[in-house]
Amino acid sequence: MPTSSDLPSHVRAIVDEIETEIGEEPGSAETLISGLGPHHGNGRVEAAVREILDEIGEDPDRQGLVGTPERVHRMYTELTAGYHVDPERLINGAVFDVDYSEMVIVKDIPFYSLCEHHLLPFFGTAAVAYIPRGRVIGLSKIPRIVEMYSRRLQVQERLTQQIAEFLQDRLAPQGVGVVMEATHLCAVMRGVRKPGTVMTTSSVLGLFRTRDRTRAEFLDHEAEPHVS
Numbered sequence: 074m075p076t077s078s079d080l081p082s083h084v085r086a087i088v089d090e091i092e093t094e095i096g097e098e099p100g101s102a103e104t105l106i107s108g109l110g111p112h113h114g115n116g117r118v119e120a121a122v123r124e125i126l127d128e129i130g131e132d133p134d135r136q137g138l139v140g141t142p143e144r145v146h147r148m149y150t151e152l153t154a155g156y157h158v159d160p161e162r163l164i165n166g167a168v169f170d171v172d173y174s175e176m177v178i179v180k181d182i183p184f185y186s187l188c189e190h191h192l193l194p195f196f197g198t199a200a201v202a203y204i205p206r207g208r209v210i211g212l213s214k215i216p217r218i219v220e221m222y223s224r225r226l227q228v229q230e231r232l233t234q235q236i237a238e239f240l241q242d243r244l245a246p247q248g249v250g251v252v253m254e255a256t257h258l259c260a261v262m263r264g265v266r267k268p269g270t271v272m273t274t275s276s277v278l279g280l281f282r283t284r285d286r287t288r289a290e291f292l293d294h295e296a297e298p299h300v301s
């Protein structure tokens with residue numbers, strides 16, 4: 074895996090965007106879109122994608138496919154940019170001592186990830202809650218934590234757990250609850266076609282695990298229709 078300073082500019086831009094507030098480092102989003110810089114790497118991904126195209130009976134040299142190996146390489150490095158996010162830069166001092174011990178909930182956080190079994194997307198929404206123990210994290214950081222772990226090869230169960238454990242580690246709160254609902258393209262595009270099938274996973278720690286009332290409060294909030 075390349076070290077952080079080795080990252081191609083289009084990946085660096087995504088990592089920067091997850092680590093820093095929008096506007097903090099102006100232009101990173103633009104770099105992301107226009108960053109069609111030369112590709113790093115040794116061409117192995119490109120060669121492998123050509124092999125796949127060949128193997129499925131396509132002609133890798135036809136006009137529409139000529140640029141595909143490079144685009145696929147670029148896309149995978151972007152979709153897995155979360156491996157390179159530095160959690161310290163992401164948090165960047167946004168943990169505050171606050172005397173508040175009610176539940177904090179951030180819900181309807183959209184996320185996109187890649188299933189590690191098929192390299193196909195799964196995507197949906199996350200709800201993240203915790204009960205502080207004298208320490209809170211800036212609200213805007215929570216969707217970034219979700220993104221840091223989503224932009225990797227994942228299974229939904231582990232993704233859910235990693236988000237919960239990250240908050241547990243950093244805030245040592247009284248409890249954490251994470252619920253994720255997602256559609257997996259590997260399930261809806263292949264085999265049994267059941268469009269609309271949604272998988273729900275949850276990870277509950279501390280009071281969310283031990284106290285039924287807390288868990289129920291979280292799940293009630295989480296299930297409320299969102300106001301638009």
Ligand SMILES: [Zn+2]
Nearest residue numbers: 188190191259
């Ligand atoms: Zn899959």
